[in-house]
Amino acid sequence: MDRLPDDIVQLDAETFASEGSQHHREELRLWLRLLTCTTMIEGEVRRRLRRDFDVTLPRFDLMAQLDKSPAGLTLSDISKRMMVSNGNITGLVDRLVASGHVTRRASETDRRAQVIRLTELGRAEFRRMADAHEGWIADMFAELTRDGVDDLMALLGRTKDSVRKACCNA
């Protein structure tokens, strides 16, 4: 019987009126923390890529995708994998072609599509950057234990599934 007042208090506090119809504070805090972690790492990687290799993060990311697919990728492929809009990729590729890091060539099977590939220069530069990059990332996660890394990996896997369900309702 003396449990009830506690529940009421929780819903009745001033937080209720000012916050919204439900208390999803925990998830919100979780999201903000997730965003903070990503922003911190991303910012540092961006800074170091520019400082050490004079390259932007989007250029690096695009080259990373191409490095994983030696047969080449279409603009749409790249767009899906990088999770950015397709119009974005057009300009990014334009600039990478101009600097000699990638090539565009017409697809042989689809006259709408173009296949983008790393040039030798592009691949060589990417390898150098990727080496350094891998070390930076390792450093940033260095304080996590082996189990910490595994646990985080698993939890983020579940998060990804959860987000996918909520967004694509699939």
Next chain:
Amino acid sequence: MDRLPDDIVQLDAETFASEGSQHHREELRLWLRLLTCTTMIEGEVRRRLRRDFDVTLPRFDLMAQLDKSPAGLTLSDISKRMMVSNGNITGLVDRLVASGHVTRRASETDRRAQVIRLTELGRAEFRRMADAHEGWIADMFAELTRDGVDDLMALLGRTKDSVRKACCNA
């Protein structure tokens, strides 16, 4: 004495030639997964903010900071809290002033600084958006258990500390 060979093997594997000087693959995969989660959520939030409220994510984020600080914030405060460059905030605030969502006023104690505050319109609109936003986030994390949320929170807390040490060497 028989420890030595193991260390050599570690550096001598074929991963060495193709990957870099150490195998930090796990951390790299973890980072990519973290980035994927954030990108998915951020993209969906951006899309919904635009669709339902015709507002951009940076504008929403800035208003969120101001909502948390009713006394107002200087441009530098905002810049630090949002973890974006200071030049960025100038333009963002300009546009928010133009649309009547925030006010700039000179600081009374520091003639260099300006205090930015939400207007009544800004606060009202932010509240509406924040309500919806909180629900969206809750939905996206809905498949995580209570413990999952707590564990993730804790692990990301440790990650944040680790990143901070690696970046600011402090």
Next chain:
DNA sequence: CCGCTTTACTTTAAGCTTCAAACATCGGCT
């Protein structure tokens, strides 16, 4: 009080990003 460093902000150039609209091509269907 002067000079120096730091802090607050603005400006510019270059690049990134999205969205929406336009266009070409593809593939299936009749």
Next chain:
DNA sequence: AGCCGATGTTTGAAGCTTAAAGTAAAGCGG
């Protein structure tokens, strides 16, 4: 063959973002 919805790409406008350089004011140590 011809239509039609889906897919691949480009374009343009608006806005976001950073880095770097510049101005102004604050604060500190002589």
